[in-house]
Amino acid sequence: GQSLEQPSEVTAVEGAIVQINCTYQTSGFYGLSWYQQHDGGAPTFLSYNALDGLEETGRFSSFLSRSDSYGYLLLQELQMKDSASYFCAVRERNSGGYQKVTFGTGTKLQVIP
Amino acid sequence: NAGVTQTPKFQVLKTGQSMTLQCAQDMNHNSMYWYRQDPGMGLRLIYYSASEGTTDKGEVPNGYNVSRLNKREFSLRLESAAPSQTSVYFCASSEVGGGNEKLFFGSGTQLSVL
Numbered sequence: 077g078q079s080l081e082q083p084s085e086v087t088a089v090e091g092a093i094v095q096i097n098c099t100y101q102t103s104g105f106y107g108l109s110w111y112q113q114h115d116g117g118a119p120t121f122l123s124y125n126a127l128d129g130l131e132e133t134g135r136f137s138s139f140l141s142r143s144d145s146y147g148y149l150l151l152q153e154l155q156m157k158d159s160a161s162y163f164c165a166v167r168e169r170n171s172g173g174y175q176k177v178t179f180g181t182g183t184k185l186q187v188i189p
Numbered sequence: 190n191a192g193v194t195q196t197p198k199f200q201v202l203k204t205g206q207s208m209t210l211q212c213a214q215d216m217n218h219n220s221m222y223w224y225r226q227d228p229g230m231g232l233r234l235i236y237y238s239a240s241e242g243t244t245d246k247g248e249v250p251n252g253y254n255v256s257r258l259n260k261r262e263f264s265l266r267l268e269s270a271a272p273s274q275t276s277v278y279f280c281a282s283s284e285v286g287g288g289n290e291k292l293f294f295g296s297g298t299q300l301s302v303l
Contacts, residue, residue: 118294163231167290174239175285181231
Protein backbone atom coordinates (compact mmCIF):
# COMPACT_ATOMS: atom_id res chain seq x y z
CA GLY A 77 0.00 0.00 0.00
CA GLN A 78 0.96 3.63 -0.12
CA SER A 79 0.21 7.00 1.36
CA LEU A 80 1.43 10.47 0.49
CA GLU A 81 1.26 13.57 2.65
CA GLN A 82 1.60 17.18 1.56
CA PRO A 83 0.35 20.46 3.01
CA SER A 84 -3.17 21.36 1.97
CA GLU A 85 -2.57 25.07 1.35
CA VAL A 86 0.37 27.45 0.93
CA THR A 87 0.35 31.21 0.33
CA ALA A 88 3.37 33.07 -1.04
CA VAL A 89 4.18 36.49 -2.43
CA GLU A 90 4.81 37.17 -6.10
CA GLY A 91 8.53 37.01 -6.83
CA ALA A 92 9.30 34.89 -3.78
CA ILE A 93 10.34 31.24 -3.47
CA VAL A 94 8.08 28.51 -2.12
CA GLN A 95 8.75 24.90 -1.21
CA ILE A 96 6.05 22.22 -1.17
CA ASN A 97 6.98 19.09 0.74
CA CYS A 98 5.81 15.54 0.18
CA THR A 99 6.39 12.48 2.32
CA TYR A 100 5.41 9.04 1.19
CA GLN A 101 5.11 5.50 2.40
CA THR A 102 5.09 2.82 -0.23
CA SER A 103 6.58 -0.49 -1.23
CA GLY A 104 8.18 -1.05 -4.60
CA PHE A 105 9.09 2.62 -5.04
CA TYR A 106 10.30 3.74 -8.46
CA GLY A 107 10.09 7.51 -8.38
CA LEU A 108 8.31 10.69 -7.38
CA SER A 109 6.55 13.05 -9.78
CA TRP A 110 5.01 16.49 -9.49
CA TYR A 111 1.96 17.76 -11.36
CA GLN A 112 0.29 21.16 -11.62
CA GLN A 113 -3.45 21.60 -11.96
CA HIS A 114 -5.27 24.89 -12.52
CA ASP A 115 -8.90 25.14 -11.48
CA GLY A 116 -11.11 23.41 -14.04
CA GLY A 117 -8.16 21.93 -15.89
CA ALA A 118 -6.36 18.63 -16.16
CA PRO A 119 -3.10 17.91 -14.31
CA THR A 120 0.07 18.61 -16.24
CA PHE A 121 3.46 17.07 -15.61
CA LEU A 122 6.22 19.16 -14.01
CA SER A 123 9.03 16.84 -13.01
CA TYR A 124 10.11 13.31 -12.09
CA ASN A 125 12.82 12.10 -9.72
CA ALA A 126 13.95 8.51 -9.64
CA LEU A 127 17.29 9.12 -7.95
CA ASP A 128 18.31 11.19 -4.94
CA GLY A 129 19.08 14.80 -5.62
CA LEU A 130 17.79 17.89 -7.32
CA GLU A 131 16.26 18.17 -10.79
CA GLU A 132 15.93 21.66 -12.23
CA THR A 133 13.58 22.74 -15.00
CA GLY A 134 13.49 26.48 -15.40
CA ARG A 135 11.90 28.13 -12.37
CA PHE A 136 10.86 24.75 -10.95
CA SER A 137 13.10 22.29 -9.15
CA SER A 138 12.30 18.98 -7.51
CA PHE A 139 14.24 17.09 -4.89
CA LEU A 140 14.13 13.48 -3.72
CA SER A 141 15.62 11.64 -0.77
CA ARG A 142 14.78 7.95 -1.07
CA SER A 143 16.23 7.11 2.33
CA ASP A 144 13.93 9.68 3.99
CA SER A 145 10.91 8.90 1.74
CA TYR A 146 10.72 12.62 1.16
CA GLY A 147 10.66 15.05 -1.70
CA TYR A 148 9.86 18.64 -2.41
CA LEU A 149 8.96 20.96 -5.24
CA LEU A 150 10.65 24.36 -5.27
CA LEU A 151 9.12 27.20 -7.23
CA GLN A 152 11.25 30.29 -7.72
CA GLU A 153 10.40 33.79 -8.91
CA LEU A 154 6.74 33.13 -8.26
CA GLN A 155 4.26 34.52 -10.75
CA MET A 156 0.53 35.01 -10.37
CA LYS A 157 -0.05 32.28 -12.95
CA ASP A 158 1.61 29.78 -10.59
CA SER A 159 -1.52 29.88 -8.43
CA ALA A 160 -2.75 26.31 -8.81
CA SER A 161 -2.84 22.97 -7.04
CA TYR A 162 0.33 20.91 -6.97
CA PHE A 163 0.32 17.14 -6.54
CA CYS A 164 3.10 14.74 -5.72
CA ALA A 165 2.69 11.24 -7.10
CA VAL A 166 4.60 8.01 -6.58
CA ARG A 167 5.34 5.49 -9.25
CA GLU A 168 5.46 2.10 -7.61
CA ARG A 169 5.42 -1.58 -8.40
CA ASN A 170 2.37 -3.67 -7.55
CA SER A 171 2.41 -7.30 -6.38
CA GLY A 172 2.25 -8.49 -9.97
CA GLY A 173 5.31 -6.50 -10.96
CA TYR A 174 3.41 -3.84 -12.90
CA GLN A 175 3.87 -0.13 -12.30
CA LYS A 176 1.15 2.23 -11.17
CA VAL A 177 1.00 5.91 -10.22
CA THR A 178 -0.85 7.17 -7.15
CA PHE A 179 -1.34 10.79 -6.11
CA GLY A 180 -1.29 12.82 -2.94
CA THR A 181 -4.22 15.04 -1.97
CA GLY A 182 -2.58 18.15 -3.37
CA THR A 183 -1.34 21.53 -2.17
CA LYS A 184 -3.28 24.60 -3.19
CA LEU A 185 -0.82 27.44 -3.82
CA GLN A 186 -2.05 30.98 -3.75
CA VAL A 187 0.32 33.64 -5.03
CA ILE A 188 -0.48 37.13 -3.77
CA PRO A 189 0.80 40.47 -5.07
CA ASN B 190 -1.49 15.14 -32.30
CA ALA B 191 -4.58 14.65 -30.10
CA GLY B 192 -2.85 13.01 -27.10
CA VAL B 193 -5.47 11.57 -24.74
CA THR B 194 -9.12 11.97 -25.75
CA GLN B 195 -11.97 11.40 -23.32
CA THR B 196 -15.67 11.31 -24.06
CA PRO B 197 -18.10 12.58 -23.00
CA LYS B 198 -17.03 15.85 -21.35
CA PHE B 199 -20.21 16.11 -19.29
CA GLN B 200 -22.84 13.58 -18.26
CA VAL B 201 -25.83 13.54 -15.94
CA LEU B 202 -27.20 10.17 -14.84
CA LYS B 203 -30.01 9.02 -12.63
CA THR B 204 -29.24 6.60 -9.83
CA GLY B 205 -29.11 3.08 -11.22
CA GLN B 206 -28.35 4.02 -14.80
CA SER B 207 -25.27 2.68 -16.53
CA MET B 208 -22.74 4.35 -18.78
CA THR B 209 -19.29 3.93 -20.26
CA LEU B 210 -16.59 6.57 -20.31
CA GLN B 211 -14.35 6.28 -23.32
CA CYS B 212 -10.63 7.04 -23.47
CA ALA B 213 -8.21 6.79 -26.35
CA GLN B 214 -4.56 7.77 -26.74
CA ASP B 215 -2.52 8.11 -29.90
CA MET B 216 0.97 8.09 -28.36
CA ASN B 217 1.47 4.31 -28.47
CA HIS B 218 1.70 4.18 -24.68
CA ASN B 219 1.55 0.89 -22.86
CA SER B 220 0.06 2.13 -19.56
CA MET B 221 -3.35 3.70 -19.13
CA TYR B 222 -5.16 4.88 -15.99
CA TRP B 223 -8.53 6.01 -14.72
CA TYR B 224 -8.70 8.48 -11.81
CA ARG B 225 -11.51 10.28 -10.07
CA GLN B 226 -11.20 13.68 -8.43
CA ASP B 227 -13.66 15.01 -5.90
CA PRO B 228 -13.79 18.68 -4.86
CA GLY B 229 -10.71 19.63 -2.88
CA MET B 230 -9.32 16.14 -3.18
CA GLY B 231 -6.46 14.59 -4.98
CA LEU B 232 -6.72 12.10 -7.78
CA ARG B 233 -7.68 8.63 -6.65
CA LEU B 234 -6.77 5.68 -8.82
CA ILE B 235 -9.75 3.57 -9.88
CA TYR B 236 -8.20 1.07 -12.29
CA TYR B 237 -5.11 0.90 -14.41
CA SER B 238 -3.76 -1.15 -17.27
CA ALA B 239 0.00 -1.60 -17.39
CA SER B 240 -0.16 -3.05 -20.89
CA GLU B 241 -2.65 -4.36 -23.40
CA GLY B 242 -4.34 -7.41 -21.95
CA THR B 243 -3.86 -6.53 -18.27
CA THR B 244 -5.97 -4.52 -15.84
CA ASP B 245 -5.59 -4.01 -12.10
CA LYS B 246 -7.61 -2.44 -9.32
CA GLY B 247 -6.48 0.82 -7.84
CA GLU B 248 -7.52 2.52 -4.61
CA VAL B 249 -11.26 2.88 -5.28
CA PRO B 250 -12.44 0.18 -7.76
CA ASN B 251 -15.83 -0.65 -6.24
CA GLY B 252 -18.73 0.14 -8.56
CA TYR B 253 -16.56 0.28 -11.67
CA ASN B 254 -15.34 -2.03 -14.41
CA VAL B 255 -12.78 -1.45 -17.12
CA SER B 256 -11.87 -2.82 -20.51
CA ARG B 257 -8.55 -2.43 -22.28
CA LEU B 258 -10.01 -2.86 -25.74
CA ASN B 259 -6.66 -2.53 -27.52
CA LYS B 260 -3.45 -0.60 -26.98
CA ARG B 261 -5.16 2.71 -27.75
CA GLU B 262 -8.42 2.42 -25.82
CA PHE B 263 -9.29 1.99 -22.15
CA SER B 264 -12.93 2.35 -21.11
CA LEU B 265 -14.51 2.77 -17.68
CA ARG B 266 -18.02 1.44 -17.03
CA LEU B 267 -20.44 2.28 -14.27
CA GLU B 268 -22.96 -0.55 -14.18
CA SER B 269 -25.37 1.03 -11.69
CA ALA B 270 -24.51 4.64 -10.97
CA ALA B 271 -24.75 5.97 -7.42
CA PRO B 272 -24.66 9.59 -6.16
CA SER B 273 -21.30 8.78 -4.52
CA GLN B 274 -19.87 8.42 -8.01
CA THR B 275 -20.49 12.07 -8.79
CA SER B 276 -17.00 13.27 -9.62
CA VAL B 277 -14.61 14.41 -12.32
CA TYR B 278 -13.01 11.48 -14.07
CA PHE B 279 -9.60 11.66 -15.74
CA CYS B 280 -8.01 9.19 -18.06
CA ALA B 281 -4.23 9.21 -18.43
CA SER B 282 -1.54 7.33 -20.28
CA SER B 283 2.20 6.94 -19.99
CA GLU B 284 5.16 5.07 -21.26
CA VAL B 285 7.29 3.25 -18.74
CA GLY B 286 11.04 3.23 -18.46
CA GLY B 287 13.79 5.22 -20.07
CA GLY B 288 12.89 8.25 -17.98
CA ASN B 289 9.56 8.67 -19.80
CA GLU B 290 7.42 8.39 -16.69
CA LYS B 291 5.27 11.39 -17.57
CA LEU B 292 1.50 10.95 -17.36
CA PHE B 293 -0.54 12.59 -20.10
CA PHE B 294 -4.10 13.41 -19.05
CA GLY B 295 -7.33 13.76 -20.94
CA SER B 296 -9.46 16.86 -20.37
CA GLY B 297 -11.77 15.07 -17.94
CA THR B 298 -15.41 14.00 -17.71
CA GLN B 299 -17.67 15.77 -15.25
CA LEU B 300 -20.25 13.22 -14.08
CA SER B 301 -23.28 13.99 -11.92
CA VAL B 302 -25.45 11.20 -10.55
CA LEU B 303 -28.82 12.35 -9.26
